Amino acid sequence: MDKSNIFKIGLDIGGTAVKAGAADGNGKILAKASIETGAQRPYMAIFRDVAAVARRVAADAGIPWDNVSGVGVGVPGTVNSAAGEVVYANNLPFRNAPIGSELFKILGKPIQIENDANAAGYGEYLFGAGRKYSSSLFVTLGTGVGGGIVVDGKIFSGFKSAGAEIGHMVIAHGGAPCTCGQRGCFEAYASVTGLARLTAETAAKYPDSLLAELVAERRKVGKDAGGKTAFDAAAGGDKAGAEVVGTYIEYLADGIVSVVNLIRPQAVIIGGGVSAQGETLLAPLRKSCYAKVYGGTDYAPFDILTAQLGNDAGLLGAAFL
Ligand SMILES: [Zn+2]
Missing domain, CATH: 3.30.420.40 (ATPase, nucleotide binding domain)
Known part of the structure; x- marks a missing residue:
């Protein structure tokens, strides 16, 4: 219509x-x-x-x-x-x-309000990467990790909309500190902040690597390791860079698989800064998630895709609440 x-x-x-x-x-x-x-x-x-x-x-x-x-x-x-x-x-x-x-x-x-990650997830569900599906999980990988869950066409956010905080699922007992005060949250590992921390730690472990060189170059201009540094090193054939990317993807897969086991969406949509890596990120992520998910993927397969709408997802999702 x-x-x-x-x-x-x-x-x-x-x-x-x-x-x-x-x-x-x-x-x-x-x-x-x-x-x-x-x-x-x-x-x-x-x-x-x-x-x-x-x-x-x-x-x-x-x-x-x-x-x-x-x-x-x-x-x-x-x-x-x-x-x-x-x-x-x-x-x-x-x-x-x-x-x-x-x-x-x-x-x-009439005014409708919603958590921004839920709104963006709803935007992707309605008009973006999720439009073919009735249930989807949107994961945004930025400074933090946001989640937008749509089940049977409705945003799922729990009692008084206080839930669906997928960034704060604990994936490592006693692990890295999170901004929320807990330790070992998904966000502490899968956010750009978590990726940058892992990059800096690994660069220090391999001082002769391209990874260490790229981190040193960034520090010269007053920055620290970023969300792209390890991917750039890995693309240049660097083992230390590949190690960071591989470890990061395993953390990301652990968190995603935990949510998939709970809600079993038809699609997982990855947005935020790290999603700019496209298939470099998604191909190994699919492999890991499909291997780790409960019961395998024959009975209830799910797709893993990059978000399509960028910032427009949040605007459209909000507009159509
Ligand atoms: Zn947390």
């Missing part, structure tokens, strides 16, 4: 930027904008700017505000979707912040 005469606004509030998109009912983005969050300010000041950028993208897309059917918002942290409240957000001054009711007062439209 053609839904090009239905209009929705999606917003993605991050620690540094607020992104906004106006989309038609077919999931086509008609206009986008981005503003600075100004996260040090009280939340009401941020909400007013968020409302203003929502109206601005509608105007940029040539949509009269009266024709907007709804506004969706993705926010990092714990979001009580039913109450329209951000309970807690790590990089934002939101503590029990009533974003739903406040934006409704300013914008006069």
